[in-house]
Amino acid sequence: MKKQGFVFSLEASLSLIFLVGILLVQIPAQEKDLHELAVFQKENDLLKIWAKQRNFSLEEMKKDFEFAFPDVSGEISVNMQRISAGNPRSKKSVKAIASETVFFGADLESTIISVSVFE
Amino acid sequence: MSTTKSLNAKGFVFSLDAGIAFTIAIGVLFLALFAMEQSTKESIISEKNFELWKNTVFLADAIVKNNSPEQSVLGSAVFDSEKQRVKSNEIDLQLLEKASEIENKEFELKKISLVFRDANRVFFERHTDKKNCLAVERIVLVQGKIARLVLEGCN
Numbered sequence: 001m002k003k004q005g006f007v008f009s010l011e012a013s014l015s016l017i018f019l020v021g022i023l024l025v026q027i028p029a030q031e032k033d034l035h036e037l038a039v040f041q042k043e044n045d046l047l048k049i050w051a052k053q054r055n056f057s058l059e060e061m062k063k064d065f066e067f068a069f070p071d072v073s074g075e076i077s078v079n080m081q082r083i084s085a086g087n088p089r090s091k092k093s094v095k096a097i098a099s100e101t102v103f104f105g106a107d108l109e110s111t112i113i114s115v116s117v118f119e
Numbered sequence: 120m121s122t123t124k125s126l127n128a129k130g131f132v133f134s135l136d137a138g139i140a141f142t143i144a145i146g147v148l149f150l151a152l153f154a155m156e157q158s159t160k161e162s163i164i165s166e167k168n169f170e171l172w173k174n175t176v177f178l179a180d181a182i183v184k185n186n187s188p189e190q191s192v193l194g195s196a197v198f199d200s201e202k203q204r205v206k207s208n209e210i211d212l213q214l215l216e217k218a219s220e221i222e223n224k225e226f227e228l229k230k231i232s233l234v235f236r237d238a239n240r241v242f243f244e245r246h247t248d249k250k251n252c253l254a255v256e257r258i259v260l261v262q263g264k265i266a267r268l269v270l271e272g273c274n
Binding site: 009011014015016018019022023032033034035037040042045046048049052053064067068099 | 134135137139140143144147150151165166168169172173176179180183191207208209237239255257258259260265267
């Protein structure tokens with residue numbers, strides 16, 4: 001007990017650990033925006049326009065996709081026939097925003113069309 | 120003799136570790152208050168940003184889905200008089216040309232334009248001192264041609 005030096009009590013040690021713990025905690029930045037809704041709306045716009053034009057050529061649809069989403073990559077499918085579209089050198093995607101719809105033609109034949117944007 | 124007396128006397132005696140613990144406690148309190156202040160500031164900025172997103176996205180949605188001859192910023196879609204319905208995502212150019220600013224204290228419409236494959240056309244533009252701006256795009260048909268409707272708002 002007569003030795004000189006720092007002696008931390010249990011309380012002081014716990015306080016120190018608590019302080020270090022607080023300093024290490026990183027509060028994740030919360031981004032509140034409607035970016036995903038905006039992308040979803042654009043996808044739905046494309047689907048509506050394709051429905052109005054009644055032209056389900058994948059090449060034409062690919063051109064429309066690249067016009068609508070110039071900087072991203074994505075995928076279009078018509079009756080399970082898939083095609084990649086967009087900029088393949090866009091940043092690495094971690095999620096996809098997708099929309100799908102079913103069109104019925106004059107003879108009630110169905111066409112399933114989906115469009116996905118990779119982000 | 121006097122040293123023994125002073126050690127035996129009652130009163131506040133702070134040891135080194137108690138002093139450090141107290142300093143740490145004050146430090147933690149300071150950090151907590153600082154974090155709360157930062158969090159509040161971020162929250163205010165975030166709310167303002169969300170408000171801008173909301174106004175811009177909803178206004179762009181209104182333009183492509185509604186037909187409003189009195190205030191074309193609230194609806195410039197083609198109206199099919201035969202079927203008595205609005206053709207959403209089809210833009211009436213004559214109506215969009217009448218676009219004028221909307222009155223809102225917390226939101227300013229900065230620009231409305233159409234981007235075609237081969238040309239751009241601006242329908243409304245005004246100068247604003249507000250720095251926080253956002254552009255939202257919608258895909259529309261204009262006289263059979265596909266175009267991007269770009270709406271820019273600020274707050």
